[in-house]
Amino acid sequence: MKNKIVLWIALLFGLHHALCAEILCTSDEKGNWDMVIYNQDGEILKRLAPHSSDDYCPTYSPIHKKVLFGSNRDNESRNLFQIDPDTHLIIQLTALPSRDGHADWSDDGTKIAFQSRRDGNPEVYIMNSDGTAPRRITHSGGFDGTPRWSPCGTQLTFNTSRHGSPDVYIYDLIKEKETRLTNDKAKDYTGDWSPDGKSILFSSDRLGHFQIYTMNWDGSNQTPVIRTPFPLANPSYDASGKFIACSGFKDGNWDIFIITVDGSHIQQVTRTAFNERGPIILDQAPIRLK
Secondary structure, eight states: OHHHHHHHHHHHHHHHHHHSOEEEEEEOTTSSOEEEEEETTSOEEEEESOOSSOEEEEEEETTTTEEEEEEOSSSSSOEEEEEOTTTOOEEEOOOSSSOOEEEEEOTTSSEEEEEEOTTSSOEEEEEETTSOSOEEOOOOSSOEEEEEEOTTSSEEEEEEOTTSSOEEEEEETTTTEEEEOOOSSSOEEEEEEOTTSSEEEEEEOTTSSOEEEEEETTSOOOEESOOOSSOEEEEEEOTTSSEEEEEEEETTEEEEEEEETTSSOEEEOOOOSSOEEEEEEOTTSOOOOO
16 A cells, blocks of 8 residues: 555656646856756756857747757857757857847747847848848847747837837838837837737836836737836746746846736746746646646
8 A cells, every 4th residue: 555655646746747837048057058948846857958158048939849049159159059959959040240149930930030230230130940041120220139029920029229228119021110119218128929919028127127017019008917026027928828937036146937927926936046037938738836
């Protein structure tokens, strides 16, 4: 009987971990920024191709089952790479001294939007998923970057400092038209589109320190998701649109948090002495908040 109880405990423990959502982020535990996959309990499951250089801003494509990231592992500049999380096979997508980064895959996996200095100042570009046919999208004298695809693939949100403080803009690829979504003296940084394309996450310090906000895709109804006594940033939706992963600066460093989309519950995932930033919830298992 005792052996059966031990077996059941082991099975339940294994089932919990099998159903636990996986969260991809970057960590500076080793002194540089590496890509790490945590489970929802804050345990490290995998380190993706650790290197002495810095790896930045990873994003995941369920179509390709690959991670897209920026890195200066090839030279002093930053270029775009993709990695297979299972085989750790890395393919370099760009190879210019232009600081390419902050990339995002379109939902159908055919295109990549990214930020690059290849024409001087940071601007937004798109290219095929294999790195071919890059095309410049924005043309301003200020910073344009951190593009994020809409689920339908016809629009991009991006950040710009063309008016001073960073604001969120939207670009219509069909109409080739830009529209300003945020317009205040605060710093507003774009985060992610909801899976249904109806709302956009962003972070803003308009109330003093950075918090997570949501707005309709046209910029209306800008509302805090939750208010915490510590800063929150880098928000992204899970595949269901019911949960938000973000970074929170609590206890002297950045950790990973998960928030319900209505702001009714927040759960801290990591509790480390170093920093974790830019969390992405991988489409592996449902979120289960404690």
